[in-house]
Amino acid sequence: MSYKIDDLPLTTLLPALSRAEDQLARLDEIVRRSPVGEGYAERAHFSEAAASMWVAGELVHIEDLVLHDANMDVRTPTHETTIAHSILWSRRSITEQESVWAITKAGIEHLIGRRSSPMHRTGAGEGDQSLTLSSPRADIDDGFATEMAEIDAVLARSTRTLLRIDEERKSDPVAVGELFIHDPDWDEDDRLSNWRSSLQEVEALPATLAAAILWDAWETLEPLQRQHWLGGQLVSSYLRSRGKVTSHLFCLNVGLKSIPREMRRSRNRTSRLVAGLVAMAAAAEIGIKEVIRLGQAREQLQRKLRNKRSSSSLPGLVDLLITRPVVSSSMIVESLKVSHRGALNLVTELGVRELTGRGSYRVWGIL
Secondary structure (H helix, E strand, O other): OOOOOOOHHHHHHHHHHHHHHHHHHHHHHHHOOOOOOHHHHHHHHHHHHHHHHHHHHOOOOOOHHHHHHHOOOOOOOOHHHHHHHHHHHHHHHHHHOOOOOOOOHHHHHHHHHOOOOOHHHHOOOOHHHHHOOOOOOOOOOOHHHHHHHHHHHHHHHHHHHHHHHHHHHOOOOOEEEEEOOOOOOHHHHHHHHHHHHHHOOOOOOOOHHHHHHHHHHHHOOOOOOOOOOHHHHHHHHHHOOOOOHHHHOHHHHHHHHHOOOHHHHHOHHHHHHHHHHHHHHHHHHHHHHHHHHHHHHHHHHHHOOOOOOOOOOHHHHHHHHHHHEEEEEHHHHHHHHHOOHHHHHHHHHHOOEEEOOOOOOEEEOOO
């Protein structure tokens, strides 16, 4: 299966293309110059992760995702929350690397979990003694040393078995009861190769149009069976590599939420490309409004910091509120190293609005 670009109906695409180009340029400049730019970039990861699940037909609450990311869940994480956290992890990994890293073969393999672990690269064999936790001296023949040697042998065999299973996992289907999660006829490598070949074909096109084509190619080829959400993140990384949005990792799915499904999944490719361009413009507009809103909220909160001691924890709480959609008392305690009572006093002093109103747990945030 391959994706053919062919001739593009530029007359139909130009209005949406020009608007997307303008809005993304405005967003990038505003985020770069704003004092809350870094906070917005971190918040955007959570918004995009939740939006990606929404586009896929799943609902993930932002507060559940934030608490799960902080290892402070108030309930057992759902499967959807776990996937959303994987999206969050992938976006942070992309942001920490060079702009072109994510769309390279090595970057994609890392993001989908194919890169070998350090233990795997050691080439440990049957007689590799580095897998043992201890090496009892041969001259010690007491019962305790003998038992420890047996435990080490079991651990070594278990490690070799796990390494072998990890090696076979790439080619064999994974079965859970009668459900096959991995389809052996689904050639992910070939589909990924076809998608990556599109990167060279769109190089001469405007960045937003090229990104729309890459998004449509991913939706058409469906390279990955279980991580289809990665396509939106790779498209955002492509915009970053082209220099269109360098201040942060763009949130494509935030804009796709405003596009009707009939348009996103239309049988007409031109309609899908227009949907992608309109989604980029919509996501940029939402981002601009969010940056402005956060900037105004920061100014109001900083007014309450006047005449405070230099050792006050209030500035740290303001920064935490800017970078997280919601915060709990446990998150404040962990981040600012204060007591729970001190955390509640800080929130009260700032006058931040409580969002849950529940007795089981309380979170606050900037609305």
